[in-house]
Amino acid sequence: MSVRPLLAHGRLAGLDEIATIGVDATRGGYSRHVWTPAEFELREWFVARATGLGLDVETDRNGNLWAWWGAPGQDAVVTGSHLDSVPGGGAYDGPLGVVSALDAVARLQTTGFRPSRPVAVVVFAEEEGSRFGVACLGSRLLSGAIDADSARALTDVDGVSFADAAASAGLDPAHLGRDDDMLARIGLFIELHVEQGRGLIDLDAPVAVASSILAHGRWRLRVTGQGNHAGATGMRERRDPVVAAARAVLAVEEAALSTDDARATVGRLRIVPGGTNVIASAVDAWIDARAATDEATRALVADIETRAQRAVAGSGCSVDLIEESWSGVVRFDRDLAARLSGTLGDVPLLATGAGHDAGVLSGSVPTAMVFVRNPTGVSHSPEEFAEAADCVAGVTALEALLRSVL
Structure with a gap:
């Protein structure tokens, strides 16, 4: 198992490792769209980082990546986010949640913690919808929130269908769609994400738990x-x-x-x-x-x-x-949100106008979200940011939540 320092160059080390992948010289920021060279490189990085922690990585029928700590099974605690971006997006939207999940697992491992339930870190495909036009496509397919035939017929700006792109990524397009076996494994999904707005700036708090999505x-x-x-x-x-x-x-x-x-x-x-x-x-x-x-x-x-x-x-x-x-509007389970907020010392509950995979999955499995402060209040832009201390606070919060439910 390879345990790496949490911080590098003033931010989480994992973010530093992928800082050169998908740089958009024209727009600024990053353009990392599903099943393009930049996104494939990010997937390779995730597999290497996860296997370095002793996790077993698999790709589901819809192109989502799952890194398992121990044997996969039902009632699993799952955390993670996405690696794809909007055109010219920032460095934190999505990758912060993935890097923080890996770091939280690494910190648990170094203390000798032994989970009582299966644990997985997930990377959802096409969360931004920047290539095929439908946001959270990987989680929508997983949960059956989008019809598989409709998804297969989606095309990008070059006329490449989602079905053909999936095939080029090594998936069987005929098997795209709701995955009851994988859904049955998820006992709880916790997604950490940089805040996309000014809520935590106004509250003067580094982290919050999500209450709802517009x-x-x-x-x-x-x-x-x-x-x-x-x-x-x-x-x-x-x-x-x-x-x-x-x-x-x-x-x-x-x-x-x-x-x-x-x-x-x-x-x-x-x-x-x-x-x-x-x-x-x-x-x-x-x-x-x-x-x-x-x-x-x-x-x-x-x-x-x-x-x-x-x-x-x-x-x-x-x-x-x-x-x-x-x-539709998502209202995260109040009791679960309150319990997680209490675990973190009664951090604020915060509504958001941004969509997330946790919101899509909330109709199928218990889900929750943790937000990390963005001092610019700007997202989907190169100006998106999170201070190193707040990122560490996010990892610490996620580690505490995992301990509380495992």
């Missing part, structure tokens, strides 16, 4: 017009979907501003065909919408659609809104 989903707004020549088509003769889409994007913001505690974001646009001297024929705008309840989120999206239709009226263009993913 309802959220992704929709594709398609504005269709008429492709034509940029020089030969007069301004009043055009059915330009780019102009219409610009008005629709403003309508998205207006809808969110008119709804209490709502968030709506257009983070990605695709112009077809995308030529400088071409009037586009269509524009796709992807919308992330979130609100406090399922009903409020659905109402927000309905308002967005109505406002978008109104915004493009008279342009000669049409608008369609297509749902691509949906996650």
Whole structure:
């Protein structure tokens, strides 16, 4: 067993080990998408780090990695997170939870601790949804929260299907989908994650336990017009979907501003065909919408659609809104959250607007989350950060929680 120092260069040693993998020279930060060279390299790092601790690593039918301390079995305590990133993402979203889980296990081992239940560290696949458009895809497939046929048909920007990408990663696409055997092994899942917001800054606390996750989903707004020549088509003769889409994007913001505690974001646009001297024929705008309840989120999206239709009226263009993913509000088990908070000295309970694998799995198995303070309050960006002392506090908290349930 190889026990490494907890800190290196002012942060967790494990984060330092992967700091050069998937660096995005164009966007800044990291681009580590599922089953791409950078993500494969991260998987190799995880296997090496886990086996160095004497853990046995397996890949499940949906591409999730499991590192077992002792023999796999039912009623297991599972911890971990994900290694993939958004385009140009930060260093902590996902990897902090994986590195902290490995460090917590290592610290337990060095004290001679012997767990009374099976223990596993997990890495979920495609948590960000940055390649195939559906967030938490590995945990959704595991739990049956997404239909396997729908997942197989997903495509990336290059037209590669999820089924083909899975096959290239050594999986059998026919076996993708709900995994009752693996689900039956999970007695409790605890996910540690850097906070994506300012809650812990305002509370002046290094760690917190999650209480809830906002309802959220992704929709594709398609504005269709008429492709034509940029020089030969007069301004009043055009059915330009780019102009219409610009008005629709403003309508998205207006809808969110008119709804209490709502968030709506257009983070990605695709112009077809995308030529400088071409009037586009269509524009796709992807919308992330979130609100406090399922009903409020659905109402927000309905308002967005109505406002978008109104915004493009008279342009000669049409608008369609297509749902691509949906996650209802998650309220983590209050008794479990309170017990874990008490174990850590009554740390705060904190709601979040960010989705997580723990939220997806909460409908199938008991789950909980620990947040580590982010002093910038910024995430999904190179500015995402966590102080070394807070990262160590997170590992210490996770170790204490594992001791309390093992």
